[in-house]
Amino acid sequence: MIRLCLTLSIALLAGCATQQGGLAIKDMGSFHVGGREVTLSGLPVKEVLFTAGGVPAKLDPNGVYQVEQMYVQYFVPSQQRGKLPLLMWHGGGLTGVTYETKPDGGEGWVNFFIKQGWTVYNSDAVERGRSGWAMYPEITKTEPVFLTKENPFERFRIGAGANSYSKDVSKMKPLPGNQFPLEGYDNFTKQVVPRWTSTDAPIIAAYTALVDKVCPCIVLAHSQGGPFAYRVAQARPDKVKALVLVEPAGVGDAANVSALKNIPSVSIYGDYVETDSRWPTIRANNMKFQDAIRAAGGKADLINLPAMGIKGNSHMMMMDKNSGDIAAVIQKWLEGKGLVQ
Numbered sequence: 001m002i003r004l005c006l007t008l009s010i011a012l013l014a015g016c017a018t019q020q021g022g023l024a025i026k027d028m029g030s031f032h033v034g035g036r037e038v039t040l041s042g043l044p045v046k047e048v049l050f051t052a053g054g055v056p057a058k059l060d061p062n063g064v065y066q067v068e069q070m071y072v073q074y075f076v077p078s079q080q081r082g083k084l085p086l087l088m089w090h091g092g093g094l095t096g097v098t099y100e101t102k103p104d105g106g107e108g109w110v111n112f113f114i115k116q117g118w119t120v121y122n123s124d125a126v127e128r129g130r131s132g133w134a135m136y137p138e139i140t141k142t143e144p145v146f147l148t149k150e151n152p153f154e155r156f157r158i159g160a161g162a163n164s165y166s167k168d169v170s171k172m173k174p175l176p177g178n179q180f181p182l183e184g185y186d187n188f189t190k191q192v193v194p195r196w197t198s199t200d201a202p203i204i205a206a207y208t209a210l211v212d213k214v215c216p217c218i219v220l221a222h223s224q225g226g227p228f229a230y231r232v233a234q235a236r237p238d239k240v241k242a243l244v245l246v247e248p249a250g251v252g253d254a255a256n257v258s259a260l261k262n263i264p265s266v267s268i269y270g271d272y273v274e275t276d277s278r279w280p281t282i283r284a285n286n287m288k289f290q291d292a293i294r295a296a297g298g299k300a301d302l303i304n305l306p307a308m309g310i311k312g313n314s315h316m317m318m319m320d321k322n323s324g325d326i327a328a329v330i331q332k333w334l335e336g337k338g339l340v341q
Contacts, residue, residue, distance in 0.1 A: 023114055024078035033213055034126070034206030035069030038139050067139055068199075070206035071096075071130035072123040074214075075110070081117025083339050084217050084241055088122045089207065091223025091249070093147055093195040095129030096122040098222060102319045103191075104184030109220075109318050112327040117340070121214060125225070126203045128193050144194035152192065153185060156315035157272045157279070175272050177312035179320035188319065200228070207232045215239035218339060220330070222246040223315065226267075226286075234259040242337055244268070244330055247315055249282060251289035261298035264337050265290075268303045268326070270313030279315075303329060 043061040050057060073096065074085075088110065090098040099109045099122055113120050127133040127140070134140045150165035152158070153172070158180045159165055164173035169182050207228055211217065216239050221229035226248020233240035234256050243265035252260065267286055273279045290300035305313055305326065313320050320326075334340055 023075075023111060025075055025114070026078045027076040028074060030071065030073040032069045032071055032131070034202075034209035035066055036202075038065050038067050038134070039063065040065065040135070040138055043138070061135075065134065065139070067132075067134040068126050068202040068206060069131060070123055070126050070203075070210065072121055072210060074119065074121045075114050076119045077114050077117050079117055080119060081340050082113075082119065082218075082334070083341050085214055086113055086118040086120050087210065087214070087217050087219045088120060089219060089221040089225035089229060090123075090125065090128075091225055093145070093192050095124040095191065095193055097129070097191045098316075099318060102181070102184065102323065103188035104181035104319075104321075106181075106321075107324070109323065109327050112324060113331075116331055121210070121217075123207075123210065125228075126206045127196055127199050131206075133194075140196060140199065142196055142198040144196055146194050147192055149186075149189045152189065152316075155278075156180075157270070157276055158185070158314045158316070175312075175314075177271075178314060179312040179322050180314045180316060181319070181321055184319070188316070195224075204228055204231055204235075208235055211236050211239050216241050218242040218244065218334070220244040220246070221248065222318065223249045227251055230260070230289075233263050237263060242334070242339060244333070245286075246317065247279075247283075248286055251286055254289065254292065257289070257292045257298075258296040260293050260300075261296045264299045264301070265293070266301040266303055266330075266333050268317075268330070269305065270315065270317045270320075271306045271311050272314075301333070303333070305329075 041062050046059045047056045048059045088099045090096055101108050110120055110122055124131045153165035154162060158174060158178055160173045160175050166172050172182050174182060211232055219229045219240055226245045227250030229243050230252025233243055234252050237259045240263055243263060245267045247269055248267060269283060273283055293300040310325055317323060317326050
């Protein structure tokens with residue numbers, strides 16, 4: 001394949017390999033994977049005005065719909081050093097933008113790992129971003145959950161609890177030493193999308209379809225993506241060769257933990273976990289699940305960033321000021337598992 005230097009107007013890809021800090025890309029593209037067809041009937045025909053000043057049209061909502069497909073974008077570096085593709089799965093109420101250019105304009109983890117020679121697949125889970133979403137309540141039975149602007153500031157261990165958010169950056173009250181770039185917080189809230197509490201099954205189905213399509217591979221998952229990664233790995237233990245879990249918000253199937261015994265995993269946690277109202281329990285649940293993996297003969301590692309001197313990190317550590325340091329820790333772990341050539 002002819003080497004191709006691609007310069008994009010967005011900050012995701014900054015230029016050619018000959019330029020400082022640029023990326024050498026051999027191939028890139030996107031596709032949708034998974035999904036199913038659903039037939040609706042018995043719904044009333046509506047008259048809809050699609051354009052102001054236009055002519056109303058009759059819209060019949062009865063028929064076949066394509067739903068629950070997932071959007072995936074991939075990047076293949078010119079010099080591949082990662083032995084397997086690296087799949088990046090985001091958290092709840094977010095999209096693959098999580099791993100792209102950071103809210104303050106800094107380089108995201110997609111760039112970092114491409115530069116390290118990894119083929120990267122970055123996706124928008126079912127019902128998020130470019131994956132689209134199904135009709136409510138005919139197909140998706142529950143209503144979506146929306147977040148206020150202050151919610152992530154208080155809940156993602158950026159701010160010092162309730163009422164710590166302010167539109168005025170100078171009046172924000174971050175946790176001491178917090179690494180999230182406050183000047184980028186407003187931009188971060190622009191990438192937050194609705195989420196559902198009832199779509200785990202189609203999300204897992206789409207991720208499984210992705211694994212079937214492109215793996216064997218490594219899965220790097222954040223927050224809500226953590227339990228999805230566990231469960232897909234349990235369903236496809238021959239195809240998922242390692243798990244990198246960034247503050248996973250849940251665990252896998254405890255009844256099938258032995259399926260993970262040959263899949264090395266690492267769970268990574270940032271700062272302020274002990275002082276949070278929710279995260280001590282969430283982390284303890286994962287530690288118990290890791291113990292079960294070890295009891296089954298598997299290898300489950302733990303990286304506590306503050307304990308190794310990397311302090312101040314929020315739940316969105318891939319967006320924090322020192323996100324490159326954390327990516328380097330992940331890279332070192334992958335190298336230690338023999339996954340880099």
